[in-house]
Structure formats: structure tokens, C-alpha cells
């Protein structure tokens with residue numbers, strides 16, 4: 042008998058009829074002779090709604106209370122889904138992250154899974170029950186409920202598949218698989234049939250929200266093969282695997298855009314050894330991740346330091362900048378939220394020169410100014426004005442001929 046972990050995203054359970062549809066799929070897998078663990082997201086839009094309500098009540102809600110609040114979304118959908126399975130005559134039990142034994146660190150709203158004790162899930166599976174797990178959540182060593190960052194149900198599913206040594210991990214969503222670009226932006230985007238963990242991890246980290254980046258990290262680390270597919274049809278979707286020999290040769294696999302970052306510039310920072318270390322130590326201690334960093338040429342012993350952070354960390358960052366200012370003395374700072382980061386990703390770049398030139402040229406021809414650049418072996422990212430984000434994605438998709446391969 043095979044063990045299948047299935048994950049259903051928010052759109053797939055947005056409303057009573059869709060929940061019933063998902064219950065039928067789960068029961069279908071059970072009837073076919075499998076043990077099934079289904080991880081479920083909150084009903085589509087629910088998490089956003091909860092965040093909006095919280096901010097109306099308190100513009101700076103505590104992260105701990107946010108986790109108490111946001112985790113209820115998945116608790117609701119998991120219970121409803123269990124009831125839907127019951128009404129089809131099958132035995133099912135819904136469990137929260139804590140009940141499943143998902144232990145995390147205490148970094149509320151973006152916690153990392155530290156360990157999973159699968160005993161309870163395994164027992165439930167043994168007695169033949171369908172296990173329905175509230176995604177996106179765990180519990181810290183101080184028994185506080187934590188959440189795993191937006192899109193975190195993907196990580197719940199992959200982590201459970203790893204620890205349960207599942208035979209398959211299926212991510213059911215509202216698109217047919219992973220595309221060469223977000224199909225909502227580029228209608229000509231093509232479904233990728235097989236993609237490596239490495240490329241998927243870059244695409245996810247750079248804005249392709251179809252999979253949460255951390256879930257792909259998990260899959261890569263524990264070698265969990267993933268099948269991303271639609272919950273509305275039975276077509277094969279995209280297989281995410283270690284290394285796909287049958288993968289088509291492509292220099293650029295996909296184009297992504299991230300609009301969740303902001304640019305921060307600290308002005309007139311003393312240009313002496315140890316200053317950057319102090320600045321970024323302060324920021325790291327506030328649990329804020331930095332992405333790109335640029336330091337300008339020094340003038341009169343001071344320099345400007347520009348970096349990007351996710352917008353949701355900006356409020357927290359402002360407090361940190363005050364501390365930095367006290368510690369090392371800076372003239373001031375600016376934040377700019379109207380930016381987007383467009384990226385091209387592909388393993389083929391390791392052995393092909395010239396991708397950057399094509400990318401920069403395509404943006405230049407379209408009159409799009411590049412404000413920051415960062416590269417790795419398998420990706421090139423440019424920060425541009427947000428208003429050009431979609432145009433840039435479409436142009437790059439076309440230039441790299443992603444639709445006709």
C-alpha cells in the first residue's frame with residue numbers, strides 16, 4: 042500500500058462545493074488503495090482577511106498573536122474537510138500542526154520546522170483513517186502556536202512527506218503546474234513537465250509563488266519528489282525532481298517577478314572598516330532578511346548603503362535603523378516600496394555566457410531602467426520600477442523564446 046501526501050491550496054478549498062470536490066479526490070486516492078495524508082490551506086482569501094482585521098484593530102499587532110489568529114484559517118478548513126470526508130462515508134480526522142507534532146523555532150510568522158514527531162499521524166494511518174492536517178503551522182518549544190510564512194502549507198506537506206517517507210507528494214493548486222512564467226502575467230507561458238529542485242528553488246525564492254521556497258529546500262534536502270498539479274482536472278502537472286535527465290535543454294527555464302520587496306537607503310554612513318558588519322548584525326538580530334546590497338563609492342569619508350528587504354519587515358526595520366543610527370551615526374534613510382525584482386532562472390546559464398547581456402538589452406530596448414542587479418550561477422535578477430514589472434516579464438519571456446520550446 043502506498044502512502045500519499047496531498048496538499049490543497051486556498052483556491053482549491055474556497056467554498057463549500059470546492060471542499061466537497063477535494064474530499065472526493067481524497068476519497069478517490071483512498072479507494073485506490075492508498076493511505077492518504079491531506080494537508081490543507083485556509084479557504085482562499087481567509088488569511089488575508091484575518092491580517093486585514095488584525096491591522097484594523099492594531100496597526101502593529103504582536104507576531105505571537107498574529108500566529109494565534111492566522112493559524113485558525115487552516116484549523117477551520119481542515120475540520121470542514123474532515124466533515125466532508127465523513128459525509129462520503131469514510132473515516133477521517135483533522136489535526137492541527139501541534140497535534141501532528143510539528144515543532145518549530147520561535148520566530149513567529151516565519152517559523153522554521155525543527156522536528157516532526159510522526160507518531161500520532163502514523164497511528165491514525167495504521168487504523169485506516171484519512172489524516173487531514175492544518176497546514177502552515179507548528180508549535181514552538183514554549184508551546185506557542187507558530188506559522189511558517191505565507192504559502193507555508195507547501196512546507197507542511199513536503200516536510201510530512203519526508204518524515205513519513207511517503208511514496209508521493211502531490212501539491213494541488215489552481216494552475217496546471219509550474220509554468221515558464223506566471224500564466225496570469227504571460228498567457229503564452231508553457232507548462233514545464235520536469236524541473237530540478239535547484240531551478241524550482243530559485244524560481245520560488247524569486248517570486249514564483251506556486252511553491253513556497255522553503256518547501257523546495259526541504260524537498261531537495263530529503264529528496265522528496267513532488268508533483269505540482271491542478272485540483273480541477275486530472276492532467277499531469279510538473280514533476281520536481283533531483284536531476285531530470287529527460288529535462289529539455291534550456292538556458293533559461295523561467296522568468297519570475299517579486300513585488301514584495303522594498304529598497305532601503307541609509308545615507309552618509311561612515312566609510313570605515315566594521316561599519317557594514319555592525320549595520321547588518323543589527324538587522325539580523327531583528328530577524329530581518331536582507332536580499333541585495335549595494336554600497337556606493339565613498340565621498341568625504343561617508344557612503345550610501347542600499348539594500349532590499351521584504352515589505353512586511355519594514356515596520357520592524359525602522360526601529361532597527363534608529364538603533365543603528367545611535368550606534369554609528371548616519372545622516373538619514375529613505376525607503377522605496379515601488380520596486381519589483383524580475384529574474385531569469387536556468388541551470389543552463391552555468392555553461393552559457395551572454396544571458397545577462399540579452400536580459401539587460403531587452404530591458405533597455407523597452408525603456409526600463411535597471412536600479413540594482415544581482416547574479417548567481419543560475420539566475421540574474423534586476424530591480425526595476427514596479428509599474429514596469431509585468432511588461433518586463435512579458436518582454437523577457439519573449440526574448441528568451443520560452444513559449445515555443
Ligand code: ADP
Pocket residue numbers: 049050051052053082192213214215216218219220221222223224225248249250251252295
Ligand atoms: P495555492 O493557494 O494553491 O497555494 P498559490 O496562489 O500560492 O496557490 O500559487 C499558485 C499561483 O502561483 C498561481 O495561481 C499563479 O498565478 C502563481 N504563479 C506565479 N508564478 C508561477 C509559475 N511560474 N507557474 C505557475 N504558477 C505561478
Ligand code: ASP
Pocket residue numbers: 050051082083088089114176177190191192193194195
Ligand atoms: N494560508 C496561508 C497563506 O495564505 C498558508 C498557505 O496558503 O499555504 O499564506
Ligand code: MG
Pocket residue numbers: 050192195250251252253
Ligand atoms: Mg501557495
